[in-house]
Amino acid sequence: MGSVYRARDLHFPNVVKLVAVKEMINAAPDPLVRQTIVQNFEREANMLATLNHPAIPRIYDYFTQNDHSYLVLEYIHGKDLETVIGDANGFMPEDQIISWAIQLCDVLEYLHAHKPDPIIFRDMKPSNVMINHNGDVVLVDFGIAKTFQTGQKGTMIGTEGYSPPEQYRGEATPTG
Numbered sequence: 592m593g594s595v596y597r598a599r600d601l602h603f604p605n606v607v608k609l610v611a612v613k614e615m616i617n618a619a620p621d622p623l624v625r626q627t628i629v630q631n632f633e634r635e636a637n638m639l640a641t642l643n644h645p646a647i648p649r650i651y652d653y654f655t656q657n658d659h660s661y662l663v664l665e666y667i668h669g670k671d672l673e674t675v676i677g678d679a680n681g682f683m684p685e686d687q688i689i690s691w692a693i694q695l696c697d698v699l700e701y702l703h704a705h706k707p708d709p710i711i712f713r714d715m716k717p718s719n720v721m722i723n724h725n726g727d728v729v730l731v732d733f734g735i736a737k738t739f740q741t742g743q744k745g746t747m748i749g750t751e752g753y754s755p756p757e758q759y760r761g762e763a764t765p766t767g
Contacts, residue, residue: 597666600651609666610651617658625658632660635733638710639664646698646728667731668724673717687726694728695720 593615600608615632619625636653639662648665655661672691676683695715702710714732721729 598663600663609668611648611664611666613662613664615660615662617660629655629660632662636662639733641705642702642710644698644701646694646701646730648729648731667721667729669722669729671718671731672720672722672728675722676717690726691720691722691728695730698728698730 593613596612596614598610598612600610602608615628617625617628619628632655633653636650639647639650648667650662650664652663653661670678699712699715702712712730712733719730719732721731723729
């Protein structure tokens, strides 16, 4: 689908400002499907623009050129939780795990209480949780996040082994 690149924001020539550039390649042959993919990409960008939480990267820009769409986001210095766990020798300190769990609950509560509509992340897994250089949690990859409308059945989407059963049935809610 795409890649994420570390880049330098050249709008500030006298400052080294690093950003993450998320690239999405749109290779769908059907023009209507291609249009839907770009609309979903723009939906992600607009959703991110409404969010203000220390555990969510800030969005700086988005654009589409030819078959590629790009999000320019705050660069998170750190490693994803999957890598942190894989690099650990034995058990990780309990107080660290509890701190990260509390931070994850806090950002999910923020998303679920979002106005005007709650946001369901839908892809909670260790590789979408960054641990920044301060040791704090940052949630990344809002590509399949969606706003929640009561009574509307959603798409069966997520990562097998991480998504709850109700999400596989298209019934994810802020409480489920």
